[in-house]
Amino acid sequence: AQTVTQSQPEMSVQEAETVTLSCTYDTSENNYYLFWYKQPPSRQMILVIRQEAYKQQNATENRFSVNFQKAAKSFSLKISDSQLGDTAMYFCAMEYGNKLVFGAGTILRVKS
């Protein structure tokens, strides 16, 4: 069975600093996709970044980047130059067979 684990229930970071959120997963598949979603207090789920498992290059989207370690089944999210608007719950998710499996989430608080 596919599982996704986020071991950090809560994290905080000072504005303008860098923070890394951890995610590990378990799958026997070779081709799959990984995602990070952000859920701010409005509860709208917003796609942050995605990674195809067959690509070795780590995905980046502006201040957001991932460290994808396929052999270790690790998919961490790095947020650079943190902003107050980054305060949210962050979910790691893995896609297989057109379905998503989510981790339990990490609450990130950005402090001024």
Next chain:
Amino acid sequence: DGGITQSPKYLFRKEGQNVTLSCEQNLNHDAMYWYRQDPGQGLRLIYYSQIVNDFQKGDIAEGYSVSREKKESFPLTVTSAQKNPTAFYLCASSIPLGLAGEADTQYFGPGTRLTVL
């Protein structure tokens, strides 16, 4: 403006009643999904549909039912058989994997908060 809409935003139900949550999308996506979110937990898949007139059970389908008569619409009924229906419900849609040649990215609606009184 393309997107996914869910209604109502808040819904209250008395015990023993069935209620239906609406989900509509104008993104021309084939696949649609329903998730349940409880406090301190990630999203769990209730039902999904990859094409009109077809749908599959997810991990927690008991006590729920769906229909997919139109591509744009995927309503979820929470029946009286659902033991603990109070939760936040999210609908999502996507282009099925393989059709667009890219990752099956799911896009979410704003959600419906259901409370059982």
